[in-house]
Amino acid sequence: MIRRSLEIIGSSFTMALQELWKNKLRTFLSLFGITIGIFCIIGILATVNSLERNIQNEVRSLGTNTIYVDKWDYSAGNGAEYPLWKYAARPVPKYSELKYIRERTPGAQFAAFRIRAVDKVEYADNSLSNINIYGISEDFDNIQPVEIKEGRNLSDAEFSYGSNVAVIGNDVAQKLFGEPGLAVGKEITTRGKKIRIIGVMKKQGKQMIGGWDFDQSMVIPYYFARNIMNELKADPLIMVQGKDKVNSKALKDDLVGTMRSIHRLTPTKEDDFSLNDINDFSDVISSAFVGLNLGGWAIAALSLIVGMFGVANIMFVTVRERTSQIGLKKAVGAKPRVILAEFLLESAFLCIIGGLIGLGLVFLLTQILSNALNFPVFISTGYMLLAIIICIVVGILAGFVPALQAAKMDPVVAIRGKQ
Numbered sequence: 001m002i003r004r005s006l007e008i009i010g011s012s013f014t015m016a017l018q019e020l021w022k023n024k025l026r027t028f029l030s031l032f033g034i035t036i037g038i039f040c041i042i043g044i045l046a047t048v049n050s051l052e053r054n055i056q057n058e059v060r061s062l063g064t065n066t067i068y069v070d071k072w073d074y075s076a077g078n079g080a081e082y083p084l085w086k087y088a089a090r091p092v093p094k095y096s097e098l099k100y101i102r103e104r105t106p107g108a109q110f111a112a113f114r115i116r117a118v119d120k121v122e123y124a125d126n127s128l129s130n131i132n133i134y135g136i137s138e139d140f141d142n143i144q145p146v147e148i149k150e151g152r153n154l155s156d157a158e159f160s161y162g163s164n165v166a167v168i169g170n171d172v173a174q175k176l177f178g179e180p181g182l183a184v185g186k187e188i189t190t191r192g193k194k195i196r197i198i199g200v201m202k203k204q205g206k207q208m209i210g211g212w213d214f215d216q217s218m219v220i221p222y223y224f225a226r227n228i229m230n231e232l233k234a235d236p237l238i239m240v241q242g243k244d245k246v247n248s249k250a251l252k253d254d255l256v257g258t259m260r261s262i263h264r265l266t267p268t269k270e271d272d273f274s275l276n277d278i279n280d281f282s283d284v285i286s287s288a289f290v291g292l293n294l295g296g297w298a299i300a301a302l303s304l305i306v307g308m309f310g311v312a313n314i315m316f317v318t319v320r321e322r323t324s325q326i327g328l329k330k331a332v333g334a335k336p337r338v339i340l341a342e343f344l345l346e347s348a349f350l351c352i353i354g355g356l357i358g359l360g361l362v363f364l365l366t367q368i369l370s371n372a373l374n375f376p377v378f379i380s381t382g383y384m385l386l387a388i389i390i391c392i393v394v395g396i397l398a399g400f401v402p403a404l405q406a407a408k409m410d411p412v413v414a415i416r417g418k419q
Contacts, residue, residue: 033307135225
């Protein structure tokens with residue numbers, strides 16, 4: 001039984017190749033819909049999945065299980081209910097609030113403060129504009145760790161004394177000194193203050209959603225940073241990370257009570273702060289990409305339907321051309337189910353050939369997009385298996401009616417070359 005099945009499969013595959021080779025143009029044009037359909041489905045799924053993974057990684061890089069305490073709501077989901085002017089009127093986060101957050105928030109493991117300015121950085125005759133200057137507190141590296149490529153990170157003593165030292169981004173070091181390794185120990189100038197470089201961060205790469213953009217940044221201790229920027233106008237932000245067994249929702253509930261206590265809000269007053277959960281951003285992104293995937297399936301479905309009719313047309317013509325052969329097979333004892341299986345398998349193999357061409361085109365697309373978008377676009381094994389399964393299903397559906405027609409032929413009539 002197994003041997004017979006393998007013979008049928010081998011015979012069907014051989015016939016599919018012969019059909020493709022004998023009528024190259026006709027077969028290719030008929031399979032073109034399958035090729036485009038697979039290209040659309042797998043191309044869109046691979047691109048969207050790679051894009052989503054890249055963005056999700058960037059979101060996670062903002063801090064896992066972390067709440068950003070700010071006067072602004074990053075989701076902007078209730079703008080109609082809470083107008084912009086009310087957000088602007090809220091008090092900004094303050095460094096002094098860190099102490100109370102640590103004391104009054106049971107679920108908090110780390111709490112860090114950050115202020116930010118964008119300005120130029122100078123070394124000798126070189127000058128770089130639009131550099132992010134981050135003034136951070138001690139726990140920042142626990143929440144938002146960065147890998148140091150050259151030198152070292154800021155020490156506790158440098159945080160405490162507000163030393164004029166900095167860790168700079170890879171691109172900053174590259175542009176100012178030519179090589180990141182040459183930056184350590186050098187002094188740069190910003191806003192009239194000299195700063196000694198003690199470390200260079202490992203290159204992070206271009207980010208699609210902004211993020212910290214550490215490659216174009218300089219990180220300095222908070223106590224020194226407040227000497228060169230106005231804290232209240234320097235986009236102040238508090239970052240709170242929960243303990244290992246405390247999820248972000250529980251942490252957020254704790255912080256609501258803490259912040260209302262710090263701001264001395266009565267029960268009747270509304271919150272004058274926003275607690276922005278990084279996990280919420282991830283959920284929003286996932287929801288948005290669901291729509292993109294559905295759009296890809298809709299486009300591909302149209303191509304596959306067109307391709308299905310093309311394959312069905314090939315199979316009808318094939319059945320007509322092989323009428324005599326079918327009659328001979330049935331005359332020597334071939335059962336209808338064997339004839340049916342042969343033509344269904346041949347139809348499936350033709351669709352697989354079209355699908356493989358589509359996968360080849362997707363592979364070229366991933367190479368082009370990987371270079372253009374600066375992040376890897378790849379076809380997963382799961383998507384390749386999905387493409388093959390789709391081809392088999394489409395092939396069976398497209399070839400069922402012609403195969404059934406062949407299986408029902410009268411052997412005597414068929415041998416005479418008539419249907």
